[in-house]
Amino acid sequence: MSPIEFLTDLFNPDLAFLPKALLVAVMSSIVCGVVGCHVVLRGMAFIGDAVAHAVFPGLAVAFVLSGNLILGGTVAGVVTAVLVAVFSQNRRLREDSVIGVFFVAAFALGIVIISRAPGYAGSLQQFLFGSITGIPDEDLYVAGGAGVLVLGVVFLLHKEFVAITLDREMARAMGLRVFWLDIVLYVLVTLAVVISVQTIGNILVLALLVTPAATARLLTDRLGVMMLLAPAIGGLSALVGLYVSWSWDFPTGGTVVLVLTAAFLAAWLLAPRHGLLARRLRRGRVWPTAPADGAV
Amino acid sequence: MSALGVNGLSVDLGGRTVLTDVDLTVDKGELVGLVGPNGAGKTTLLRTLMGLLRPRAGEVVVDDRVVRRGSTGLGYVPQRHEFAWDFPISVENVVMTGRTGLLGPFRRPGVADWRAVGEALERVRMTELRARPVGELSGGQRQRVLLARALALRPSVLLLDEPFTGLDMPTQELLSDLLRTLAREAHAVLMTTHDLPGALYTCDRLALLNRSVIAAGTPDQLRDERLWMDTFGVGENNPLLKILKAS
Numbered sequence: 001m002s003p004i005e006f007l008t009d010l011f012n013p014d015l016a017f018l019p020k021a022l023l024v025a026v027m028s029s030i031v032c033g034v035v036g037c038h039v040v041l042r043g044m045a046f047i048g049d050a051v052a053h054a055v056f057p058g059l060a061v062a063f064v065l066s067g068n069l070i071l072g073g074t075v076a077g078v079v080t081a082v083l084v085a086v087f088s089q090n091r092r093l094r095e096d097s098v099i100g101v102f103f104v105a106a107f108a109l110g111i112v113i114i115s116r117a118p119g120y121a122g123s124l125q126q127f128l129f130g131s132i133t134g135i136p137d138e139d140l141y142v143a144g145g146a147g148v149l150v151l152g153v154v155f156l157l158h159k160e161f162v163a164i165t166l167d168r169e170m171a172r173a174m175g176l177r178v179f180w181l182d183i184v185l186y187v188l189v190t191l192a193v194v195i196s197v198q199t200i201g202n203i204l205v206l207a208l209l210v211t212p213a214a215t216a217r218l219l220t221d222r223l224g225v226m227m228l229l230a231p232a233i234g235g236l237s238a239l240v241g242l243y244v245s246w247s248w249d250f251p252t253g254g255t256v257v258l259v260l261t262a263a264f265l266a267a268w269l270l271a272p273r274h275g276l277l278a279r280r281l282r283r284g285r286v287w288p289t290a291p292a293d294g295a296v
Numbered sequence: 297m298s299a300l301g302v303n304g305l306s307v308d309l310g311g312r313t314v315l316t317d318v319d320l321t322v323d324k325g326e327l328v329g330l331v332g333p334n335g336a337g338k339t340t341l342l343r344t345l346m347g348l349l350r351p352r353a354g355e356v357v358v359d360d361r362v363v364r365r366g367s368t369g370l371g372y373v374p375q376r377h378e379f380a381w382d383f384p385i386s387v388e389n390v391v392m393t394g395r396t397g398l399l400g401p402f403r404r405p406g407v408a409d410w411r412a413v414g415e416a417l418e419r420v421r422m423t424e425l426r427a428r429p430v431g432e433l434s435g436g437q438r439q440r441v442l443l444a445r446a447l448a449l450r451p452s453v454l455l456l457d458e459p460f461t462g463l464d465m466p467t468q469e470l471l472s473d474l475l476r477t478l479a480r481e482a483h484a485v486l487m488t489t490h491d492l493p494g495a496l497y498t499c500d501r502l503a504l505l506n507r508s509v510i511a512a513g514t515p516d517q518l519r520d521e522r523l524w525m526d527t528f529g530v531g532e533n534n535p536l537l538k539i540l541k542a543s
Contacts, residue, residue, distance in 0.1 A: 041383055091310070156402050163396040167379050170445075173346040173372055174397025175365050221384045221429035 001247035009246065021132035021199055022242050024143055025256065028196035029208055029238040031147040033231030034154055035192040036213035037223070038185060042165045046096055047084070048209045050103035051186065052193045054080030056110030056202055059127055064117045070142050070194050077190030080106050085183055130201030130253035132242070143195040150191050153184065161185060162223070201253040208234060211260040218267040218274055233263055299324045299484035300345070300370075300453045305354035307337070307344050314340045316508045318354070322453065322486050327479040328512075329499035330488045333528050336506040338488040339375075342455050345486075346372050358453055368398055371446030373456040376438055381431055387441055388426040391416055394445035416447035420474065436467035443474070454478065456487035460494060472498040492536065496543045515543065 010019050039048045058076025062069045080102050087102075088095040114120050114127070154161070160181055164171040172178050189209070196205045212234035216226045241256030269276050298321035305318040315337045322328045330338050343349050345356050347365035355362050358369040371394075391413045392405055399405060405413075417423045420440040425433070430441060439459055446454060456475070460468045468491070476498065479485045489495045495502060496515045503512040504527040511523045518524075521537050530536055 041380075159393070159396050159399070159404075160401070162383075162385070163393045165380055166383055166385070166390065166393055167374065169343075169348065169374055169378055170372065170393075171396070173348055173365065174394075176397060217384065221431065222386070223384050223389075226384055 001243075003243065006243050006246060017133050017135065018246070020135050020137075020140055021252070022239065024135055024140060024195070025132075025199040025238040025242055025252070026235045027143060027147050028192070028199065029212070029234030029256075030231040031150050032192045032196055032205075032208035033212040033216075033234035034151060034227055035188050036209040036211075036234075037216070037227050037230050038154070038161055038165065039189060039209055040213040040217060041223075045206070045210050046099055047081075047186065048189055048193070049206045050084065050099045051077045051081055051190050052197075052202060052205045052209075053103045054106040055190060055194050055197065056107050056127065057113055058110075059197065059202070060110040060114040060117075063123060063127075064113060068138075068142070069198070070139065070146065073194035073197060074146075074190055076106065076110075077194060078187050081186030081190060082183060085179065085186065126201075127197070128202050129251060130197070130199050130204065132199055132245075132252045135198055139198065143198075146191050146195050150188050153188060157181065157184065199252060200256060204253045204257045207257040207260055211257070211264050212237070215260075215264045215267045218264075218271045221273075234260070237263055298322060299359060300486065301357040302341075302345070303355050303357065305341075305344065305356065306352045307340055307349055308352050309340060309349070313352075314507070315344070315351075318505075318509055320503055320509055320512065322484040324452065324482050324484050325479055326500045327476055327485045327487070327498065329495035329502045330486060330505055331490075331492060331495055331502055331527075332505035336527075338505055339457055341505065342372070342457050342486075342488065345455055346370060368449050369452050371449050371451035371454045373439075373442045373446050373454065373459060375457045376435065376442065376462065379438075379442065381433075381438065383430070385430055386427050387422060387430060387433070387444075388413055388417065390430055390441055391444045391448050394448035398449060412448050412450060413444075415450075416444040419447055419478070420444045434467075435463050436471065439463065439467075439471060440474070447478075451483070453484045453486070456485070458488055458490065460489055460491050468494065493539055493543065496540070 009015050010022065039045060055073035055077040058072035058074065059069050062072025083102050084095070084098050087093065087098040114124055117123065160176055163174070163176060164178055164181060168178060192209065193205050196208050200208055212230040213226070215233050216229035219229055220226050237259040238256050241259040242252060244250060244259065245252040245255035267275065272278060300322040302318055302320040305315060306313065307315040318341060330341065332338055340349065344351055345363065347363050347367060357363070358367065361369070363370065392409065395405065395409050395412065399409065417426055420443050422437065422440050422444060425437065430438065433441065459471060463471065472494065475485055475487065501512060501514050502518060504510040504518070504523055506527045510527045511518060521532065521540065524537060524540060525532065528536060
């Protein structure tokens with residue numbers, strides 16, 4: 001299918017779910033890209049994974065009670081994040097163990113809850129792997145609002161988050177409320193995950209959070225640039241992924257993630273300064289004149 | 297009048313008493329070395345001074361005021377490995393993070409903040425590297441960035457935890473010159489160190505710490521070998537004491 005045909009389908013009133021899916025996918029990729037920068041730089045990808053799995057019981061409860069999925073997922077994710085933060089205060093247990101305990105427990109709870117609902121196999125698959133059909137209009141607004149909120153808070157607390165990631169002790173000594181700021185960041189991650197779950201699916205959503213930010217990190221040494229590149233990479237990959245999945249009838253979540261992964265691998269090989277190729281060339285001096293490279 | 301005063305400080309950590317009845321003063325213009333064996337409580341003392349640990353008894357006074365968390369009178373330079381050097385951030389922005397607490401929530405740095413950062417960078421002679429990503433710096437340059445971050449608060453007291461560890465000799469020399477200069481510019485400087493010969497040579501006074509301050513004074517006043525044997529728990533044939541005699 002050519003891009004023109006894809007465009008025609010986007011404006012076909014019979015396929016009204018398609019532009020909605022595209023909008024939600026691009027929007028959630030942008031939000032995840034920005035929040036993901038903090039996730040990647042703080043080395044908390046595992047927490048991202050945990051929160052992603054932890055929203056599942058909330059989605060399941062909301063589904064069983066026919067409530068709002070975004071609200072249900074957020075509550076479950078935040079509860080798990082707070083539990084992790086509180087239990088991590090115990091010095092005998094490392095945070096990764098606490099996360100390991102709670103996120104699997106949350107996921108298990110979700111499976112048990114959703115098994116009580118009639119016709120659960122289909123909805124289970126939809127939760128786990130995402131679906132582009134059946135996004136209600138109302139979710140579009142809720143996701144948009146949540147996205148704006150997340151980006152706003154990230155912007156307002158930028159210097160605090162950076163200070164904590166750089167040097168936790170120092171941040172504490174400066175009087176920052178590190179514990180509460182951690183919880184705020186977990187809540188932001190949860191919101192970013194929840195608005196993405198619909199299209200990408202519960203299992204694959206980690207890719208939206210981590211891959212664009214990791215790709216952007218390979219391409220730049222400036223945080224500001226990274227926080228613009230990551231959402232750009234995420235949004236573009238969502239667009240390309242949806243196009244490819246629509247053209248060849250591939251599952252959307254999987255396709256978007258594979259496009260993201262391709263971008264990551266390309267950056268890993270070709271990044272101007274830290275890419276494999278650039279390093280080889282520098283080390284091997286294949287070129288008599290070094291490639292344009294600011295600081296040698 | 298001393299810039300930093302520690303009075304009868306006792307600190308428990310995880311149900312264990314780490315420091316007992318510590319008394320210590322550091323005056324403006326003075327570089328004081330805190331020495332003692334591993335586990336003597338050096339880092340615990342610095343962390344308590346910063347308000348990161350709550351003492352069981354005693355108090356810490358800076359410029360006549362009792363220290364709380366977030367006090368700006370103290371500049372802290374932690375050990376280099378405490379910092380995330382792989383973070384994509386430039387030298388000047390790291391130094392600016394030193395003022396995060398002072399700025400308060402939701403406020404962006406203004407002209408006065410950038411001026412303080414510029415001054416701090418000038419002091420440690422890192423102005424030319426201000427735009428460089430911190431990941432590309434050498435060990436000595438990294439130490440100077442952390443020092444500038446502490447100076448960005450314009451503190452009257454500077455605390456440094458093992459600033460010389462892992463630096464080569466010429467870099468150590470540069471850094472100790474810099475610390476002496478900062479002390480002469482009316483800072484009170486307190487640093488922990490494992491480098492005894494260096495400390496004997498560089499510092500105006502030394503404080504021997506093992507759970508409590510065993511003794512404090514100029515290197516000349518600390519000639520008594522017993523003090524060092526008590527502090528470090530070593531016998532009279534230990535090479536440490538020979539270094540002491542030679543200095």
